[in-house]
Ligand SMILES: [Zn+2]
């Protein structure tokens with residue numbers, strides 16, 4: 001598979017479709033599974049590691065888990081290719097930085113990805129655009145069932161699916177919903193959301209998962225507990241919480257429009273102007289600019305740019321994507337120049 | 351008393367710092383205390399949670415410290431320092447130490463979700479039973495006795511044993 005082929009398109013989850021997609025960027029579910037009869041990876045020797053990798057890879061491909069599956073052997077991938085896959089949410093940072101025989105299989109639409117030999121033997125992930133928890137669950141449940149017919153997953157009636165880290169044991173499930181909350185961020189109400197969400201057993205994280213800081217007003221809300229509640233119960237908690245956050249964000253936007261219309265509009269138009277005119281844009285700055293313009297589109301201020309284009313620019317302007325696009329390694333100054341010219345081209349092209 | 355940091359505003363926050371067994375009283379105004387304690391709401395990562403949990407439940411460490419998994423060779427202490435288990439068997443071998451940890455992490459230690467697709471009828475039935483018992487408890491808590499009776503009948507039916515209805 002040529003990773004280069006992917007660099008000027010994106011996965012379907014960035015299309016800006018689905019319910020509440022003005023605020024909910026994506027719904028993602030992952031399941032952690034391990035093969036019975038093998039140690040977890042920290043205790044597996046080279047031979048076992050290779051056996052697990054080949055067993056999972058073959059099963060995934062034979063059972064046609066997704067359409068037009070690609071497989072990338074991460075043990076042989078270049079640093080830029082690995083970063084590229086992280087930027088696309090096809091693998092985790094930990095998987096990119098790991099060692100030894102490991103890989104990722106993903107379907108053409110990039111809705112489904114299966115990480116082999118990450119922290120657990122297998123991490124199944126399904127990601128969809130918008131607030132689409134139910135269909136995301138249906139897809140991943142089916143994949144898990146198909147694989148579970150051919151493979152013996154480590155499981156006990158008491159603790160459920162057994163995982164390397166006890167924080168994942170039980171369902172092995174993590175549901176993450178990515179939200180764009182610029183107005184709650186601007187009005188500082190976001191801290192109230194954090195507190196309320198924490199009491200419900202949910203956690204808030206930055207764009208790229210654990211321990212990453214919040215940028216571009218993008219937040220991921222996910223479940224903290226994986227055991228003692230069924231998958232359906234966990235999903236229904238998240239399903240009931242998200243609409244409250246999105247309506248809170250909409251209220252905050254309305255309040256901003258009413259109370260500080262001029263400042264808000266000025267900020268949004270300036271951001272749009274910068275994107276269209278700047279000659280150098282850092283990776284930090286672009287997130288802020290895109291976030292402002294995205295809100296501008298949502299409140300009906302800007303109408304000549306597609307939501308999909310904006311969503312995609314969040315990913316296509318990341319360092320590894322720019323280097324793939326350019327076909328060579330770039331230092332950060334070069335990247336800032338290419339980033340600005342790429343954005344200008346995309347915005348003019350409409 | 352004035353704030354020891356800005357020396358302007360009234361000190362309303364009093365902190366006790368312990369440095370090398372020496373207690374030290376410190377006095378700040380509201381604003382400066384914010385900077386000092388820096389209590390910014392930050393989502394803890396699962397590994398932070400695990401570390402703090404491990405620090406909370408230490409008594410069992412001594413008891414478990416000599417336990418080693420015969421399958422993968424990991425010792426309980428190695429698990430506690432790395433936070434990762436060595437093999438699926440560890441959930442049995444370290445059960446005594448793991449139970450309180452898992453209880454605190456998840457608020458429960460009984461799985462009620464999916465079973466593997468190839469699980470035998472026995473496991474499927476056991477899981478169904480656990481699920482029904484949980485629902486029964488919830489129905490009783492909510493004083494929904496009609497539902498509770500219905501669930502109880504289902505449990506009897508499944509177990510094929512009228513005595514086993516705890
Ligand atoms: Zn002060």
Ligand SMILES: [Zn+2]
Pocket residue numbers: 419420421422423424436437438439440
């Ligand atoms: Zn073991």
